[in-house]
Amino acid sequence: MPNRFQPINSSQSTKAALQQINNNFMMLDAETYTKTTTNGKNSQMVSGKLPNGRYGEVFYDAGGMPRILIGQAPNDGRPGIWITKEGFNVLDEVN
Amino acid sequence: MAKQNLNHFVFNSDWPMDKIVFFKQTTVTVAKGATQTVTIPHYLQFTPLPMAMCANSADFSDAKSFEPLPYDWGMNIVKADATNITVQIENGSGSTITVYLRVYGLVPETATQEAAITSRQSSKLIFDTDKIYAPLIFSGVITEDFDSTKVAKVNVSHGYKELTATAGRLIVEHNLGFLPYIMYWKEDANGVISMTGYPQFEPGTPLEYISFYCTTDEVQAYLGYSDNVNKWHIRIYANA
Numbered sequence: 540m541p542n543r544f545q546p547i548n549s550s551q552s553t554k555a556a557l558q559q560i561n562n563n564f565m566m567l568d569a570e571t572y573t574k575t576t577t578n579g580k581n582s583q584m585v586s587g588k589l590p591n592g593r594y595g596e597v598f599y600d601a602g603g604m605p606r607i608l609i610g611q612a613p614n615d616g617r618p619g620i621w622i623t624k625e626g627f628n629v630l631d632e633v634n
Numbered sequence: 635m636a637k638q639n640l641n642h643f644v645f646n647s648d649w650p651m652d653k654i655v656f657f658k659q660t661t662v663t664v665a666k667g668a669t670q671t672v673t674i675p676h677y678l679q680f681t682p683l684p685m686a687m688c689a690n691s692a693d694f695s696d697a698k699s700f701e702p703l704p705y706d707w708g709m710n711i712v713k714a715d716a717t718n719i720t721v722q723i724e725n726g727s728g729s730t731i732t733v734y735l736r737v738y739g740l741v742p743e744t745a746t747q748e749a750a751i752t753s754r755q756s757s758k759l760i761f762d763t764d765k766i767y768a769p770l771i772f773s774g775v776i777t778e779d780f781d782s783t784k785v786a787k788v789n790v791s792h793g794y795k796e797l798t799a800t801a802g803r804l805i806v807e808h809n810l811g812f813l814p815y816i817m818y819w820k821e822d823a824n825g826v827i828s829m830t831g832y833p834q835f836e837p838g839t840p841l842e843y844i845s846f847y848c849t850t851d852e853v854q855a856y857l858g859y860s861d862n863v864n865k866w867h868i869r870i871y872a873n874a
Contacts, residue, residue: 607763612648619647622763627642634638 591630605629637791640769640872641812649769649794649872655749656682656719656739663732664707664725672721674737676714679747681827682739683819683867684714686721689734700829707731713828714739742827742867743775743796768815768873770794772806775821776866778857790870804855804868811850812874818844818855821865 543566547556573587585597595610605628608621614634623629640646656676664670676682688709689697701708704724711722719737741749771790774797786801791809808814821827830844844866847854853870 617648620645621643621647622645623642624644624766632638632642633646 589630597630600625608633637809640771640810641874643769644763644765645767646769649771651767651770652869653741654738655741656737658719658737660735660737661732662723662735663730664723665730666725666728668725670723670725670733671711672723672735672737673718674720675717676719676739678739678749680742680745680749681714681716681825682719682745683742683827684712684719684829685738685740685817686712686719686829687736688721688723690731692734694734694736702830707733709735711828713826715824715826743773743798766873768871770869771808771810771814771872772797772853772868772870774798774804774806774866774868776801776804776855776857776868778802778863778866782856802857804853804857806853806855806870807851808853808870808872809851810872813848813850814853815871815873816846816848816853817869817871819867820844820863821867823864827867 545559545563547559551559573585573589575582576584576586581603582599584599586595588594589597589610591613593611593613593616595608597605597610598607600606604626606623606625608629611618612621612633613630619633621629621633623632638646638648640649656678658674660672660674662670662672686709687694687697687699689695698708700710700712702710704710704726707723707725707727709721710724711720713720719739721735721737723733723735725731771794772788773794774786774788776786776797777800779800779802782802784801785803785805786797786799787805787807788795788797789807791807797804818830819827820830843857845856847856855866855868857866
């Protein structure tokens with residue numbers, strides 16, 4: 540989980556440190572379902588469980604638009620590959 | 635499958651695409667006023683649906699497609715038989731020209747045999763998402779019937795369909811919301827498949843006739859009257 544790890548400060552209280560540790564592990568645990576790769580600012584790709592509940596991989600263009608979906612269609616889960624033209628969100632266009 | 639706007643996609647695996655099983659690029663010199671025939675063996679186990687483009691520039695920036703009656707110069711025959719793809723170039727311009735030619739073969743609906751990979755690619759990429767891969771929504775082989783009240787009808791709103799029928803009129807309901815792209819070839823009694831265009835009425839030439847009526851919801855093909863056409867291969871693509 541690059542760019543999201545929160546280091547524990549040595550001056551933190553034990554309670555705050557434990558909370559920090561749990562938060563870090565929660566993020567790590569979430570990666571079991573959804574792996575999001577960012578460039579430090581925006582998502583570049585998402586792999587695993589998608590926001591619509593289906594599974595697949597989504598790739599974004601430089602403008603932050605999801606353009607490629609490899610995985611399950613939102614409507615019925617059929618597997619496929621869909622690539623949209625510039626300006627169209629592939630997660631909205633496939634159903 | 636729910637409705638999708640297919641014109642928003644570069645590639646959509648819910649729909650098939652045409653498969654190019656033959657490709658060849660060549661160059662030919664045609665003297666002014668001359669007609670040159672280029673015959674290229676395709677080595678396929680079936681007769682492909684032929685396509686071709688020609689250009690004066692090596693980069694094909696001024697490419698032309700098939701023209702039954704070229705005004706200046708162009709390809710007026712593009713056909714395939716069991717052995718060859720044949721292109722005839724007519725040069726009606728005032729000078730000798732160098733013609734750059736690209737010839738393609740597509741898989742017909744009736745083919746069941748395997749085909750080797752294309753002998754040569756137009757680039758190093760077989761799949762390149764910088765290009766648009768138009769979904770094929772309908773593919774049909776219609777044997778002509780003189781009776782236009784004999785209608786073959788198919789609905790492709792929810793998925794690709796193939797149709798083999800005998801009819802005087804074909805109706806393909808697509809409900810795309812935009813006008814699709816159509817390609818068609820004639821197949822004569824000898825199994826020769828040709829690109830074709832408007833009717834040819836010159837004495838001694840066979841009369842061929844097909845016409846299309848397209849709306850944003852459906853395509854109608856009137857197969858009309860022909861002297862020697864046995865079948866029409868008709869393909870409809872969802873790309874405006």
